[in-house]
Amino acid sequence: MRALICQAYAPLDALKVGELPEPVPAAGELSIRVEAAGINFYDTLIVQGKYQVKPALPFSPGGEVAGTVVAVGEGVSHVRPGDRVCAFTSYGGYAEVCRARAAQTWPLPDAVDFRAAAAGLVTYGTAWFGLHDRARIRAGDTVLVLGAAGGVGLAAVQIAKAAGARVIAAAGSAERLALCRAHGADVLIDYTTTDLKDAVKAATGGNGADIVVDVVGGPYTEAALRATAWRGRVLVIGFAAGEIPRIPANLLLLKGCELSGVFWDELMRREPAEAARQVADVLAHFADGRLQPPVTAACGLEGAVDAMRSLAARKVAGKLIVLPQAGQGDDRS
Structure with a gap:
């Protein structure tokens, strides 16, 4: 099968499109024909x-x-070959077929497009866990x-709105900020030119603010904490600023106030039933249009390195997505 291959831990430019064996699911696993990643x-x-x-x-x-599910391993009963699904796999998704753990694979409603699911599973799952749970x-x-x-x-x-x-x-x-406005933000702040x-x-x-969603870190975390209301809740999700x-x-x-870590990967590992409930909530919101994952651009395997860069x-x-079934040279935006 065609895949974007990492042959050695190295900078992104070392990644190449090539052939890998199609994965065979073990017990508790399944394989998926990847329509979008x-x-x-x-x-x-x-x-x-x-x-x-x-x-x-x-x-x-x-x-x-x-x-769609290609094959299931021993003990997998909640999905069958041919079913539409979305999954968190950690790696392996930039390929025509990938392997996934059954506990981190969920049925995908017919009303949810593959691209929307691939664009929103991790980001909306993380934000939902942070805002609704933590x-x-x-x-x-x-x-x-x-x-x-x-x-x-x-x-x-979107989830907050x-x-x-x-x-x-x-x-x-x-x-x-204009993009944020288009997705429902009420107030806009450019924190590179304004004191946050x-x-x-x-x-x-x-x-x-009653709630702070922090995916940036660096000096902005303390500034946001100082702008938090009494009994506020500060969510630590990432450190895009690098510090x-x-x-x-x-x-x-x-x-x-409360300072809470939001690590969606660990929720899936430690509390799979709760993670499944939250994913179902997110997908239901995708299905009825209350949440709409923004796909900025889509590309085939050949365009994945440039997109990652x-x-x-x-x-x-x-959000950027990869379409592994697209033919060579069939990159699109």
């Missing part, structure tokens, strides 16, 4: 050996897929989203 930041790390998961070489990156979002909350034009950021904007919240989107350019704390305070009448922040613990005390360089707003 999402591109996430961890995909750019795993091929360089910089992610916590280090697959045996050679392998294909791509941990978020949607397609932050216990309520109608009327004010939600500040840092890095709001990225995959998780836009998902958080669907829950009846007021959304303050913070991003690094007018173009990115002062802007949030001004937008909330001095009260601060893991050190949090002044006295701010948590003074504001009576753009994501790694922080040049992407929204």
